[in-house]
Amino acid sequence: MSNFYDLAPLDKASKPFPFSELKDKVVIIVNVASKCGFTPQYTELEELYKKYKDQGLIILGFPCNQFGRQESGTNEEIQSFCQLNYGVSFPILKKIDVNGNDADEVYKFLKSQKSGLLGFKGIKWNFEKFIIDKNGEVFERYSSLTKPSSLEEPIKKLLGL
Amino acid sequence: MSDEETVQELSAELICEYLTKAIEDLKETNDYISYATLLDIHLSDAERYSDDEKSLILKTLIKVLEENPDISYEIGWDLPELLLGFFDLEWDFEGSLLRSTDVIKNVMNAFDVIAKSGNPKELFLRSIELLSGLDYSSLVGEDDKASKIMDIKLHVLIELLSTSLKRISTIYPSKFLAMALAALLKSYVSYNNVTSNVRIIARRLYLFARDYIPPLKPVDYIEQHGLTQEEADKLDDDENYLQRTLLQSFLTHIFGISFKTRSPSNSLHLYGSLQSKNTGKFPKFVIKSEGYEDDQTSSTKILFVRIITLMLSYDIEIEDEFTKLKEESVELFSNIDSNLEEDEKIQNVLKIAINDKVSHLFHPETEKIPINSSGLLVSIIYHALETQKILPISVSEAIALALRFLSPGVMSESFNNFGLYDAVLFWSWAAIRNATSSDFKNIPKYQIILYLQILVFYSSTTSDSDYRMITITLFTRVLSLIDESIAYDFIINTLTTAPYENAKACIILILKDLSIRERVNVDDISDKLSKTTITKEENKTLPKLPKRHYIELTKSRLEDVYALIRETIDDTFQENGEFASSEKFKLLLSYINFLITFKNKFAGDEIIEIKKACEQKVKNYKNSNKNPPSELQNGDNIEFLTLSLEFL
Numbered sequence: 001m002s003n004f005y006d007l008a009p010l011d012k013a014s015k016p017f018p019f020s021e022l023k024d025k026v027v028i029i030v031n032v033a034s035k036c037g038f039t040p041q042y043t044e045l046e047e048l049y050k051k052y053k054d055q056g057l058i059i060l061g062f063p064c065n066q067f068g069r070q071e072s073g074t075n076e077e078i079q080s081f082c083q084l085n086y087g088v089s090f091p092i093l094k095k096i097d098v099n100g101n102d103a104d105e106v107y108k109f110l111k112s113q114k115s116g117l118l119g120f121k122g123i124k125w126n127f128e129k130f131i132i133d134k135n136g137e138v139f140e141r142y143s144s145l146t147k148p149s150s151l152e153e154p155i156k157k158l159l160g161l
Numbered sequence: 162m163s164d165e166e167t168v169q170e171l172s173a174e175l176i177c178e179y180l181t182k183a184i185e186d187l188k189e190t191n192d193y194i195s196y197a198t199l200l201d202i203h204l205s206d207a208e209r210y211s212d213d214e215k216s217l218i219l220k221t222l223i224k225v226l227e228e229n230p231d232i233s234y235e236i237g238w239d240l241p242e243l244l245l246g247f248f249d250l251e252w253d254f255e256g257s258l259l260r261s262t263d264v265i266k267n268v269m270n271a272f273d274v275i276a277k278s279g280n281p282k283e284l285f286l287r288s289i290e291l292l293s294g295l296d297y298s299s300l301v302g303e304d305d306k307a308s309k310i311m312d313i314k315l316h317v318l319i320e321l322l323s324t325s326l327k328r329i330s331t332i333y334p335s336k337f338l339a340m341a342l343a344a345l346l347k348s349y350v351s352y353n354n355v356t357s358n359v360r361i362i363a364r365r366l367y368l369f370a371r372d373y374i375p376p377l378k379p380v381d382y383i384e385q386h387g388l389t390q391e392e393a394d395k396l397d398d399d400e401n402y403l404q405r406t407l408l409q410s411f412l413t414h415i416f417g418i419s420f421k422t423r424s425p426s427n428s429l430h431l432y433g434s435l436q437s438k439n440t441g442k443f444p445k446f447v448i449k450s451e452g453y454e455d456d457q458t459s460s461t462k463i464l465f466v467r468i469i470t471l472m473l474s475y476d477i478e479i480e481d482e483f484t485k486l487k488e489e490s491v492e493l494f495s496n497i498d499s500n501l502e503e504d505e506k507i508q509n510v511l512k513i514a515i516n517d518k519v520s521h522l523f524h525p526e527t528e529k530i531p532i533n534s535s536g537l538l539v540s541i542i543y544h545a546l547e548t549q550k551i552l553p554i555s556v557s558e559a560i561a562l563a564l565r566f567l568s569p570g571v572m573s574e575s576f577n578n579f580g581l582y583d584a585v586l587f588w589s590w591a592a593i594r595n596a597t598s599s600d601f602k603n604i605p606k607y608q609i610i611l612y613l614q615i616l617v618f619y620s621s622t623t624s625d626s627d628y629r630m631i632t633i634t635l636f637t638r639v640l641s642l643i644d645e646s647i648a649y650d651f652i653i654n655t656l657t658t659a660p661y662e663n664a665k666a667c668i669i670l671i672l673k674d675l676s677i678r679e680r681v682n683v684d685d686i687s688d689k690l691s692k693t694t695i696t697k698e699e700n701k702t703l704p705k706l707p708k709r710h711y712i713e714l715t716k717s718r719l720e721d722v723y724a725l726i727r728e729t730i731d732d733t734f735q736e737n738g739e740f741a742s743s744e745k746f747k748l749l750l751s752y753i754n755f756l757i758t759f760k761n762k763f764a765g766d767e768i769i770e771i772k773k774a775c776e777q778k779v780k781n782y783k784n785s786n787k788n789p790p791s792e793l794q795n796g797d798n799i800e801f802l803t804l805s806l807e808f809l
Contacts, residue, residue, distance in 0.1 A: 066470060066473070067470055068467065068470070099470075099473040099474060100473050100478065100479065100480065100548075101478065101479075101480040101481065102548075117374070117375075118375065118401045118404050118405050118408075119398075119401040119402070119405060120405060120474065120475050120476050121476050122473055122474035122475055122476050123474060124371075124471075124474045125474075
């Protein structure tokens with residue numbers, strides 16, 4: 001997979017969500033989990049989304065149960081959790097694997113484009129973030145420890161604000 | 162009055178005053194050694210103070226170090242050992258959390274201050290030295306207090322190691338990381354030699370790997386070392402590669418060491434689930450082991466699953482690694498000279514397996530940490546359990562894994578590893594559960610023989626009855642699937658030459674079972690027939706397939722068994738009439754049981770001869786008035802033999 005816009009992961013209803021529709025947008029992709037110490041990051045992610053969605057920002061959450069089994073619910077339960085507890089309005093797609101042989105193509109692509117600490121490609125925990133620019137290039141990768149609010153500056157820059 | 166007595170009489174308040182006032186002298190003289198001596202005098206014998214006094218002195222020390230970071234920097238290396246001593250003192254912590262105990266909290270704070278302002282290289286080396294020297298003997302007997310204290314000691318030392326490592330300024334971080342990981346693994350090996358309850362230390366090792374952040378390079382390192390940008394980039398890439406490799410290896414070693422003496426029970430669970438699919442019920446022993454799963458066992462399992470998660474994060478593609486491991490294992494034995502005798506081929510396999518084992522061992526003194534293939538094999542099962550996905554494995558691959566990983570343990574006890582035994586059983590069952598005879602057709606005979614020998618060895622030497630049961634069941638299943646002549650020859654050779662009397666008794670029962678049971682389908686003929694296109698008319702004319710037992714007791718085979726029984730009768734009783742051993746006696750009983758089942762197949766005079774020989778031995782034994790071996794103290798045993806003989 002050599003092009004971000006060729007990817008088409010499945011949405012919450014298991015229908016393709018073609019990334020070709022994300023052209024000219026700045027995208028944040030984050031692997032999420034409902035029972036994680038980092039789960040409150042939903043709040044700041046939602047704030048970023050509301051603030052910049054009209055300027056071209058989109059955030060995509062990929063639920064993943066690979067880290068401490070902290071996303072064990074069904075896709076419906078996850079959607080409901082995000083909306084009820086954090087008022088999430090950005091798309092939460094279908095639950096996937098981000099590491100290992102069954103990792104989703106989206107994550108295979110992202111990891112191949114940007115490594116983490118020491119050059120490890122694997123996702124370390126929930127709420128790692130990737131920013132993709134308007135041309136579909138992976139701009140940067142941020143660890144779970146990076147607060148979503150601290151992404152505001154690079155996002156503004158990439159949005160041309 | 163001696164100097165020592167003078168020191169002992171000093172109050173805690175006075176000592177605090179000395180520690181504070183001595184700073185003034187230190188500032189004038191820069192004599193850090195004298196200040197270190199002062200601390201040594203007053204902190205090395207802290208048991209004379211009450212808990213409140215200990216806390217007072219520690220708080221004063223922390224204050225001094227916080228206000229004077231130069232002291233930490235100059236003499237910080239001397240303090241960890243003094244502070245560790247506080248953990249071994251008597252203090253009241255009952256009913257409270259250890260870490261909320263005032264003295265402990267203050268010792269930990271003091272470590273924290275030193276770690277942040279001490280000389281990082283010196284402290285790094287000091288923490289390695291102290292970790293290596295930790296005495297785990299207090300953990301024998303699983304004393305709760307000792308275990309908690311050891312946890313705190315490990316925590317402060319590993320934190321010191323970790324913090325000082327982050328503060329070292331170097332362009333070669335892999336050198337320091339290698340030293341740290343080697344020290345941690347060395348400690349883990351020592352810890353494991355004392356207790357199998359490894360959760361506490363394994364968790365510390367996991368956290369070290371998870372939270373590792375490499376030391377920073379000096380800001381001006383390019384100029385300082387006269388590097389071009391290209392050279393600097395290459396150095397970065399090389400160092401990152403080395404650190405990644407070290408961390409990956411480290412995680413596999415944790416699995417390799419963790420289950421040296423303790424069972425992960427994974428093969429029992431797999432076997433239980435296979436049984437439940439066949440019978441709808443879990444066998445009793447699985448229920449038993451589930452029942453034993455207390456919080457600690459459960460949290461230990463969770464910890465190992467976390468390590469698996471970290472392995473995936475650190476780019477160990479478990480499924481690909483399993484494929485590599487299987488291929489490597491098959492390849493390892495693929496070049497054995499086919500012209501050699503079977504025994505020589507087996508000897509060659511053993512040599513290859515030992516060499517392979519040695520090449521993957523962790524040698525603390527070399528500070529090199531190769532990937533631990535044994536640990537990798539064990540870890541893959543945790544991945545399988547977590548993902549509920551049993552990876553595909555063929556019979557030939559499962560046998561190659563057994564030869565590679567278990568045969569060294571047959572040669573030397575030091576190579577035994579319960580985790581490996583469990584893993585090999587797991588993958589053997591995974592491969593053999595749906596196997597047919599054709600899966601064994603292309604496997605060299607010497608590999609099958611050694612595989613069977615390995616199963617006999619481990620079933621005879623394990624002290625765990627559940628493992629013995631599933632190993633013997635596996636052994637029986639393999640015998641039923643391989644060529645009948647190989648199976649029979651193996652059984653007779655084992656009964657003739659194997660040193661394990663307990664195994665022999667069991668093998669006689671297996672021989673009996675395989676000689677009674679009929680093959681469900683005679684694979685080859687049935688397969689060929691099923692694949693042949695024939696008309697119904699033609700089908701009618703085909704002769705009915707003869708019923709065949711898994712092992713047919715032919716005339717010559719009956720003669721083999723007869724000879725073995727005669728030999729066993731002589732071996733069971735000594736010349737003076739006494740029992741040779743309880744195992745021999747049980748073996749004889751097994752043979753008599755076999756004879757009862759198949760008495761119609763033996764010649765009548767042979768049965769009479771055996772019966773007479775046994776009766777004569779029993780008579781001699783009774784005349785000897787000797788007690789049987791302690792395991793057979795129950796007098797009914799000899800009567801049981803007499804009774805059995807009546808059925809012949």
